[in-house]
Amino acid sequence: MKIDPIHQFNIEPLFTLGHIGNHTIAFTNSSLYMLVAVAIISLLMLASGTQLIPGRLQSVAEISYEFVASTIRSTAGTEGMKFFPLIFSLFMFICVSNLVGIIPYTFTVSSHLIVTAALALLVFFTVLIYGLYKNGLKFFKIFVPHGVPIYILPLVMFIEILSFFLRPVSHSVRLFANMLAGHIALKVFAGFVAMLGFSLGALGWVGGVLPLALTVALTSLEILVAFLQAYVFAILTCIYLNDAIHPGH
Amino acid sequence: MAESHGGAKGPAAGAHTAADGGHHGGGFPPFESSTYASQLVSLAIFFVLLYVIVSKLALPRIGGAIEARQNKIEGDLAEAQKLKDQSEAALKAYENELAAARSRAQAIGNESRDKANAQAEAERKALEEQLAAKLAGAEKTIASTRAAAMSNVRGIAADAAGQIVQQLTGVVPDAASVNAAVDASLKG
Numbered sequence: 491m492k493i494d495p496i497h498q499f500n501i502e503p504l505f506t507l508g509h510i511g512n513h514t515i516a517f518t519n520s521s522l523y524m525l526v527a528v529a530i531i532s533l534l535m536l537a538s539g540t541q542l543i544p545g546r547l548q549s550v551a552e553i554s555y556e557f558v559a560s561t562i563r564s565t566a567g568t569e570g571m572k573f574f575p576l577i578f579s580l581f582m583f584i585c586v587s588n589l590v591g592i593i594p595y596t597f598t599v600s601s602h603l604i605v606t607a608a609l610a611l612l613v614f615f616t617v618l619i620y621g622l623y624k625n626g627l628k629f630f631k632i633f634v635p636h637g638v639p640i641y642i643l644p645l646v647m648f649i650e651i652l653s654f655f656l657r658p659v660s661h662s663v664r665l666f667a668n669m670l671a672g673h674i675a676l677k678v679f680a681g682f683v684a685m686l687g688f689s690l691g692a693l694g695w696v697g698g699v700l701p702l703a704l705t706v707a708l709t710s711l712e713i714l715v716a717f718l719q720a721y722v723f724a725i726l727t728c729i730y731l732n733d734a735i736h737p738g739h
Numbered sequence: 740m741a742e743s744h745g746g747a748k749g750p751a752a753g754a755h756t757a758a759d760g761g762h763h764g765g766g767f768p769p770f771e772s773s774t775y776a777s778q779l780v781s782l783a784i785f786f787v788l789l790y791v792i793v794s795k796l797a798l799p800r801i802g803g804a805i806e807a808r809q810n811k812i813e814g815d816l817a818e819a820q821k822l823k824d825q826s827e828a829a830l831k832a833y834e835n836e837l838a839a840a841r842s843r844a845q846a847i848g849n850e851s852r853d854k855a856n857a858q859a860e861a862e863r864k865a866l867e868e869q870l871a872a873k874l875a876g877a878e879k880t881i882a883s884t885r886a887a888a889m890s891n892v893r894g895i896a897a898d899a900a901g902q903i904v905q906q907l908t909g910v911v912p913d914a915a916s917v918n919a920a921v922d923a924s925l926k927g
Binding site for chain 2: 496499500501503507510513514515516517518520521524525527528531532535536538540541542544548551552555556574575576578579582583599601602603604605608609612666670
């Protein structure tokens with residue numbers, strides 16, 4: 491029995507939706523899990539009660555609301571609350587699809603660079619367009635930090651501009667690589683258990699205990715990473731938006 | 740449509756088999772560009788859907804619930820504060836009333852005590868006068884009784900002295916000399 495740690499990332503078209511130019515647009519397993527994430531979030535946010543004393547589901551909904559709201563307020567100020575729906579959607583979408591992806595035999599939407607790149611570019615262009623719309627040319631003050639001596643200013647500006655345009659790269663690759671690596675590691679360790687069990691008989695069953703324990707530990711780590719990466723993505727979005735709202739800080 | 744679907748599936752399926760065979764050099768799924776269009780379209784559809792649900796329905800709903808709770812808590816706290824102020828005012832009024840009642844009671848007590856004292860004093864005075872009068876009467880009676888008794892004693896003494904002298908001497912003394920002797924003795 492061969493265990494392929496990459497197989498879990500395959501995109502399988504389920505049915506075809508249509509064509510754009512030469513490309514076939516299919517409803518894939520990835521689309522299915524995007525739908526699952528949207529459904530879970532909608533269920534959580536819309537089916538929970540709005541009681542004075544919240545139940546469990548309502549508590550979860552309210553905690554996520556307050557969590558994202560306080561993250562925005564602390565990093566981008568109250569003006570950042572304009573982007574509350576965007577950041578909340580990003581955080582919940584990434585968090586829920588990451589957590590669903592940990593369940594065996596499921597698919598992790600954010601383990602594909604194209605998805606995380608699209609989300610990162612959405613943030614990048616939101617920052618760029620809103621920053622220019624709100625501040626006009628003053629937006630470019632973000633490339634000119636205060637208190638830098640004039641003779642190294644060109645160098646600093648170059649670095650600032652470079653880092654600004656590399657933001658979507660680091661923003662998307664961070665999430666993608668974390669999810670990809672975590673799932674490969676899980677699959678490899680789980681694969682050891684099966685390989686030992688199938689090839690070494692009784693000895694393999696005993697020897698499989700260690701990778702099994704590691705798989706359990708890694709799974710809990712992955713739950714943390716799934717949440718943490720969603721949080722990191724959301725807080726970086728807040729920080730980038732803060733540049734658009736208050737340039738020159 | 741079915742043909743091009745198959746065409747699109749072709750490389751993916753090929754990569755699939757290659758991966759199953761243990762060679763995933765060229766077919767790493769995240770870099771399989773033929774799947775990008777499908778993923779981007781579904782992401783766009785579902786993310787926009789999510790954004791609309793979140794911004795139009797979910798956040799107003801949850802935010803409203805949180806705000807309603809906040810308002811309720813603030814209202815309840817204000818109400819509690821109001822009731823507390825009221826009860827404090829009532830307590831103060833009660834204490835004032837109590838103090839007033841206490842001082843009034845003290846005044847009434849003092850007054851009635853003074854009155855009772857005055858009355859008792861008057862009664863005592865009347866009684867004392869009465870007693871003094873009675874005492875004076877009694878002293879007068881005693882004095883008269885004593886005077887009477889004394890005069891009786893003189894008579895008895897004179898008789899006794901006359902008898903004693905007669906017994907001793909056998910001579911009956913004359914009354915005048917006995918009386919003189921008794922008077923002298925009584926005076927002495």
